[in-house]
Amino acid sequence: MYRKLAFRNVRRQIGNYLIYFMTVALTISLIFAMNNLIFNEQLQTQAQSIGELALGLVFLSLFICIIVAFVLGYANAFMLRLRKREFGTYLTVGMKRQHIVKLFLFENSLLGIFAMLVGFFVGSLFYQGLMLLMTQLLDIPFEFSMFSLNGVLLTVGMVCGIFLFSSVTSSFYLNRVTIYELIHGEKKVEQGVKHPYIAMVTTGISFVAIITSFILFSQELEQLFLKVDSNPVMLVWMLVLLAVSLVTFHIGLAKSAMFILLSYKRFAQRGTNQFLLRQLSAMLSANAILLGVLSFLIVFAMIASNFSFLYKAIEEASLDKQFPFDIVANIDVEQEGSIPMEQAKETIESYVPIDWWKTYNGYTTNEQTFHKYTIWHGEKYADVDTYMKESDVNELLRALGKEPLNLRNQFAIFSDMPGIQGANFSNASFEHNGKTYTLGQVIESMPMFLWSYFVIVVPDEVVEGMEVSQMAVAIDLKEQPFDTKKLQEALSYTYKIEESNYFVQNSDFAIKEQRRLEAAAFSAIFIVGALYVAVVFILLAMAILALKILSNVRDDEKKYMLLNRLGVNSALQRATLGKQIFVFFTFPIIVPICLAFPIASIVDQFIHLVGFSAVLNMNVVSFAIVVVIVMVYFLYFAVTFALTKKYVVHE
Structure with a gap:
């Protein structure tokens, strides 16, 4: 039974x-x-x-x-x-x-x-x-x-x-x-909106707080990259402020918007507007917290989607900057067990033919003449200035298809670190053998040939008498498949940490293809995971809105029955119902859509700060995300309206 x-x-x-x-x-x-x-x-x-x-x-x-x-x-x-x-x-x-x-x-x-x-x-x-x-x-x-x-x-x-x-x-x-x-x-018994003026003030304060959270987040993000003592915790607090402000903004707006519109008599008394506004006032006020939470979820789903699209592009650009050649190495000759260059060359050739090989050095005076102009100066930093010969740099640049330098008694500084943007080297100069060398240019997008915050490129004669601080090698391979993992293992060695029984595996050689595979795996998981969470959040938000409307269909049926008895025809009833559902459905997505481009602006700022400007147009990405959200939202709106109309509209 x-x-x-x-x-x-x-x-x-x-x-x-x-x-x-x-x-x-x-x-x-x-x-x-x-x-x-x-x-x-x-x-x-x-x-x-x-x-x-x-x-x-x-x-x-x-x-x-x-x-x-x-x-x-x-x-x-x-x-x-x-x-x-x-x-x-x-x-x-x-x-x-x-x-x-x-x-x-x-x-x-x-x-x-x-x-x-x-x-x-x-x-x-x-x-x-x-x-x-x-x-x-x-x-x-x-x-x-x-x-x-x-x-x-x-x-x-x-x-x-x-x-x-x-x-x-x-x-x-x-x-x-x-x-x-x-x-x-x-x-x-439906209760009217209590304290609408307080709700209006809450809406205004929350609106200011949303704008403030974006401004302060942008400022803190810049400080994080350009200053040493910046506190990343402030970024988290700005996100918390944004989340709370989004919720309180929708609570205040839900409890005051219809009250404001009802005060405009000419608009309220036109057609069925009075009925519509009172319906919406009751619905929005009763579900104010829910609508605020849904808006919060949509905004953070959009943020996750933006960063998931961004991550892969930055990762590829970062890989080319950090590993300009197929294999790069920084040999630590003082480390026990480190592999000599000639032995490494034989090992590499046993896996894949070498097309081009270049060894070069970094030099130092053990001073901080140039570091004092940067954020990497002070008690926290023991780094000293690192120099490279102009001829070595030009040979590496030609191998990459880039224009060589022409210093002419000048020096150049290049770095891929965002912190170099805040440095002013205009007063920097030095003398060598009676010659004065002044700054020629600062290049912020140069691939890093040595492990250093920045490198000073000088004419070859300047490094005479300097101490060799780094031994490096750049290798290009002939294109053919090889086992990157096994080659990386073959170029690795194990050493014991002093005054302990712990052994650490290390390699002075970094294989670009191996790093690419590792980075690609992580970014793929990150992208798919972010999109997965974003889509599920959007689906659940839409479902909650639709079910909330359907759960009140019996109440709406009685109220629209009164409209029918007052002589309102079925076409006007459908139009009124459509407006009611449309406003309720779109209420939590208006702010997220408006925030799409500020979010894109923050992401663009992040791209610039990490040194990958023009990698990806985030305005296009944000627009695409908005289009997808709006399309799916209107799909749920259409289904909800079709189901509700059967019960509510009377002929």
Whole structure:
């Protein structure tokens, strides 16, 4: 009997459950795709660091599941509210409470099983899409991937846990609610907005706080890169200020916006505006905190998406700057066990032919003549000035296809560190053998040929008598595949830390391709993880908005019935309902959309500070993110409006 009743209820309530089912299925599909990606053997074989990072993605999925479980529990509360008169009737006719709980849980199980099947089907498509994205990020060939048993089992376990949590919360409610609350729960007295002027002031203060958080974040970000004693904790506090301000801004605006519009009599008395504004006033005021939290989630989803797009571009540019050649080395000849250059050359040639080889030195006077003009000067820093010969630098520049220097009794300073931007070397000069050398140029984008904050390039004769501080080598290889991991291991050595029993593995040689693979694996995980969290947050935010509207559909039905009796035709009712849902739906996304370009500006500032300006146009990225959010939002809006219209609009 209960099974038949459950099947009948599911068929009858399919329209009401459409948003709920759609969100659950899409969320399961994303979890399914991510879990299979984590355990994909091809990725773990091609990029072994993927396996090391997989645990982090598992915890990320568990974190997402906890959030989804709470949201589905919230969604079940909406569904119970929508059907509480029905459950009250069951109790009135003599059905026992435990049977109602079993009935609801059986209905939920049917929906859960069907959502899981649909989610697995859609998730298989998402999985191939994620594999295509990952292989592109890792620069490895794409192959159609089969599902992982571990991924499937992990998904089933997570989904069962989600539904178990939401079912327990629903059962707890049904076991405690009274028949009177179920039958008469829809009868409520709507309270007007209290203290609207205080809410207006809160909105204004919060708006100023949002702007202030961006300004101060920008200033602190610049200080972090350009000053030694900057405190990165301030950046966290600015993010906290932004989060709190977003929530309080929406609370204040929700409780004051409609009050302000209602005060304009000419506008309020036009058509059904009075009715519409009062509807929105009640809805926005009752859900002010919820709308603020959703706006906060969307903003931080946008921030994560922006940085996920940015990270890969910066990583590639950084790799070219840090490793201008296929292999770069800084030989520590004093370190026990270090590999001599000739031995290293033989080792490299046993794996891959060498196309070009250049050894060069760094020199020092053990003084801080130039360091005193930079932020790297003081008690915290023991670094001394590092010099390179003009001929060595020009040979390296020609190998990279760059213009050589022509100093002519001058010196040049080059660095890839942002801190060099705050240095003023205009008064710097030195004498050598009776000649005075002045500053020729400061180059901030030069690849670093030595491990130093900055390097002073001088005519060759200047380094005569200086101490050799660094021995370096630059190597270009002939293009052909080779085992980068084994070559890196062959160029590594182990040494014992003084006065301890600990041994450390080290290598003076850095292989660009090996570093690229390691960095690409990390960035791929970061990008996919950030996009995963952002999409799930957006889906859950939209689902909450839609379910909130649907849970009040009975109240709206009664109010729109009054409009019908007052002679308002069905077309005007639809228009009024559309405006009501549109405003409620778009209320939490207006501020995030407006903040998209300030966020892009902060990201552009970050690009400039790390020395990778013009790597990526973040305004284009932000615009693309906004377009995607708006498209998905309007999809949910259209479905919600279509479902609500059936109940509310009267002919």
